Amino acid sequence: MPAEAFRDLWQTLKSGRPWSGIVKNRRKNGDHYWVKATATPLADGSGYMSVRIKASRQEIEAADQLYKRMQSDASIRLQEGHLARGGMVMRIAGWLADLPITRRVVLLNVLAGLLFVASISIGLRGFDESRAAWHEMQQEQIAGKLSGTSIEQARRTAEQHYEQAALAFGVLGLIGVFGFGGITLLTLHHIRRSVDVATGFVDGIAGGNLIGTLPTVGRDEVSQLIVKLAVMRNNLHELIALIHNEVARMAANSESLNTVASETRESANDQSGLATTMAAAVEQLSVSVDQIGDHARETHEASELSSQHAQLGAAVISGTADEMSSIAQAVTTSAEAVDALSVLSKNVSMIVGVINDIAEQTNLLALNAAIEAARAGESGRGFAVVADEVRKLAERTALSTKEITGIIAKTQGATEQATSEMRQVVDRVQRGVALASDAGSSISSISDSATSVLRAVEGINYSLAEQGTAAREIAQQVEKLAQGSEFNFQRATVIQSAAGDVHKLLKELQTHAAKFRIT
The missing domain is CATH 3.30.450.20 (PAS domain)
Structure with missing residues (x-):
């Protein structure tokens, strides 16, 4: 640039x-x-x-x-x-075009007046010269100084002055008339052209064309009007451009508002339904809390009864443990007696063994005596009888010892089995005593737990009472929330309708603004 x-x-x-x-x-x-x-x-x-x-x-x-x-x-x-503009003529023409119309009219009148005065002045001067020539000719004719030829020449001179004056007057008059008419026509043409330019410029603005070329104008009144129209067009262009931008932005915002209003309406409707459902749920919760309170009171009563039974059971189990301890002690004593009996049975078995040995030796001795008696013949017959009886006695003794040994063996087996079973009984009784002791401890713990449960149930009862009150308050608040949600739904419906109306108005405004050409 x-x-x-x-x-x-x-x-x-x-x-x-x-x-x-x-x-x-x-x-x-x-x-x-x-x-x-x-x-x-x-x-x-x-x-x-x-x-x-x-x-x-x-x-x-x-x-x-x-x-x-x-x-x-x-x-x-x-x-x-x-x-x-270049050149003197163009500059003068530009200077004349830039003159205000009033000054051009004044200048036109001044020029016309000057031409009129000049024509009159020249005409009067010619008439004066012609009249002076006639007057001089008449004076000389009166004095007899002029001949016929001189008179004719003087007359022609006067007529020539008159004709020259008339011609000058006519020429200047024609120049004044045509000059005034020409300047007037040029002025009117310029005014008409300026008005046509202004009209075309205004028609373009009226037709919505805000980007037309600014016409070349002078400095007269019509040109000043075009200048003001140009300023107005620029302001209108800026306004329409601003309207275009703002309407586009507002249209986008209105669409967003419409969408948000629709979503808000749906959300408010859902919220209203949820609030209603929540109110019913809270009401049901309140009823459930009351029912839980009833069950808690029943649990409290059952816990008190369980605590009493636990304490009674602890006492019974404690007594049972004592009795089982006594039984264990008695069984232990019986087991010791059976053990002593087993020892005695073993001693008897030993004695029976000795007797059995004696019987066997006696049987051998009887057999030897019988042999010796047989050798003795008749003299040993009586001894043989004795020996035979001794042998029989030894056999019976051996048989008896065998039976006694069997009985003792059975007795020892039974004694050992009884001892073993008594020991098992003692062990079981001792385990029972231990279990009874553990049961007593458990019952004591149960009793302590039952006491803790009682305290907890009492706390639950208190908490349930507070929860019941809170649940009823929540139910009231949720009911208010449901009413507020319904109100919000109605307001959201109104907002959505208003947003739709605003969107329609913006569309109409866009349509009207689009009639103006700004790009």
């Missing part, structure tokens, strides 16, 4: 005029882009407003060529974004 463009821009804005032109901007990365900018000063004088739209390829090419020429030729000047 040449420096002349920026000089013209700031000078135009400082003078309160709009500036329109093709601007080449540079990006931070070094690239550039072209825009068609229209800058207008703000009404309060605090700054300016610039409306920038995309420039066409033809506008870009023309501006690029102009700016290249300006870089090489510093004499090229800009005026309000356009190429300034």
Whole structure:
């Protein structure tokens, strides 16, 4: 961009005029882009407003060529974004075009008046010269100084002066008439052209075209009107652009609001249903708490009874353990007696063994005596009889000892079995005593636990009473919550309806705003 463009821009804005032109901007990365900018000063004088739209390829090419020429030729000047007029005639024409209409009308009247005065002055001067020539001719004729030829020449001279004066008067009159008419027509044409430009500019704005090219205007009243219209168009462009952006943002927000309102409505409906269900559940919970309280009281009574029975059972088991200890002691004593009997049976068995040995020896001795008696013959017959009786007695003794030995053996076996069983009984009784002792300890623990259960049940009763009160309060609060949820559902329905209406209004506003062309 040449420096002349920026000089013209700031000078135009400082003078309160709009500036329109093709601007080449540079990006931070070094690239550039072209825009068609229209800058207008703000009404309060605090700054300016610039409306920038995309420039066409033809506008870009023309501006690029102009700016290249300006870089090489510093004499090229800009005026309000356009190429300034060159040459004296164009400058005078531009100066006349920039004059206000009132000044142009005053100038037209002044010029017409000057031409009228000049024509009258020249005409009167010619008439005076003609009249003077006639008067001189008449004086000389009266004095007899003029001949016929001189009179004719004087008459012709007077007529010539008259004709010259009339011609000058006519020419100046025609010049005044045609000059006044021409200037009037030019003024009217300029006014009509300015009005047509203003009308076309206004028609474009009325048709929604807010990006039209700002026409080249002068400084007359119609041009000032176009300048004000340009400022109004820029303000309207900014307003419509702001409306476009805000409506788009509000449309997105309204859609979000509509969605949120719908979700809120559904959530409020679900919340209302959940609150109703919760209220019923809390009511059922309150009933259940009351039932649990009843069961807890029954449990308290059963726990008291169990504690009493546990204490009674502990006493019974303690007595049973004592009795079992006595039984164990008696069985132990019996076992000791049976053991002593077993020892005696063994002693008897030993004695029976000795007797059996004696019987066997006696039997041998009897047999030897019988043999010796047989040897003795008749003299030993009596001894043989005795020996035979002794042998029989020895045999009976041996048989008896065998029977006694068998009985003693059975007795010893029974004694040993009884001893073993008594020992087992003693062991079982001792284990029973231990178990009874453990049972007593367990019963004591049960009793202690039952006491703890009683205290816990009492605490449960107290807690259940508080929970019952809290459950009823919760039921009341949940009922209020259900009512609030129903109210929220109704309000959410209203909000959703309002959001829908706002969305429709924004759509209509978008439709109306789309009628204005800003890009």
